[in-house]
Amino acid sequence: MCTGRVSFTRTAPAYNARSFSACRDVATMPSIHLADGRRVPYRVRVSPRSRRVRLTLNPRDGLVMVTPPGVDRRQLAELAHEWRDWVARQLDALGIDDAADAATASVSLPDCIVLAGIEEQWHVLHRHTPGVSARVLVRDERSLVLGGAAGDLSERVAALRRWLMRRARDTLPPRLEALAAETGLDFGSVTIRAQRNRWGSCSAHGDINLNYQLLFLPPPLLRHVLLHELCHTVELNHSPRFWATVRRFEPDLDARRAEMRRSWTHVPDWLAAAP
Numbered sequence: 001m002c003t004g005r006v007s008f009t010r011t012a013p014a015y016n017a018r019s020f021s022a023c024r025d026v027a028t029m030p031s032i033h034l035a036d037g038r039r040v041p042y043r044v045r046v047s048p049r050s051r052r053v054r055l056t057l058n059p060r061d062g063l064v065m066v067t068p069p070g071v072d073r074r075q076l077a078e079l080a081h082e083w084r085d086w087v088a089r090q091l092d093a094l095g096i097d098d099a100a101d102a103a104t105a106s107v108s109l110p111d112c113i114v115l116a117g118i119e120e121q122w123h124v125l126h127r128h129t130p131g132v133s134a135r136v137l138v139r140d141e142r143s144l145v146l147g148g149a150a151g152d153l154s155e156r157v158a159a160l161r162r163w164l165m166r167r168a169r170d171t172l173p174p175r176l177e178a179l180a181a182e183t184g185l186d187f188g189s190v191t192i193r194a195q196r197n198r199w200g201s202c203s204a205h206g207d208i209n210l211n212y213q214l215l216f217l218p219p220p221l222l223r224h225v226l227l228h229e230l231c232h233t234v235e236l237n238h239s240p241r242f243w244a245t246v247r248r249f250e251p252d253l254d255a256r257r258a259e260m261r262r263s264w265t266h267v268p269d270w271l272a273a274a275p
């Protein structure tokens, strides 16, 4: 990690817990993720006279990364990560763990996304890349890189939502087709949508819409919703005949319907709260 002339040290500033003030424009700042889940924002200051990267913590400025010109932000983020235990110790020693939390209370983007319905778990690596619109890159089969300006929270949520829509388009239609084959219930087309209040719908032509947030439901509930919509291709209503059709393929129907009453609680807060 240490390259060229740049060497890395950290300073041991004089602390004063009482006068520590969190930065107001915290939402636009990069941050250090501590092992215990805390997220501590830091400011980057480029100093032409500086020969090395330093991390300082003081009452007036909070946490500041001082760097010579030409060190890229990704390197700084990696250094911040390496120094996280030191940061945790200093904050704990000062008893100001809440300062960082309070300052970033509105920041609750996920570090991990669990797609229970399709039994996948994705780690989210947060990158602060100013000047680039928020986007999700798939780094490997189980991790995502979320880039863009750190302050654009709604943009970052929107980028994650677009990725979820893609994931839903790739994974939900094949499951619907498999269930159609299993039950012998035929459907027209399938479309993935971002609906707020319904998990799915079926038209008179047998075309099915599925909500991308189905990805978050436990597999039995995901199957239940797919089956429900497939059964609408033969009974376009919620009559006793419709439920009898569903029950033919789902003996545990009553339990599923009871679980469905709480189904929206499976959607994570960071997504449900987003505009």
Ligand SMILES: [Zn+2]
Residues within 6 Å of the ligand: 228, 232, 237, 238
């Ligand atoms: Zn229905």
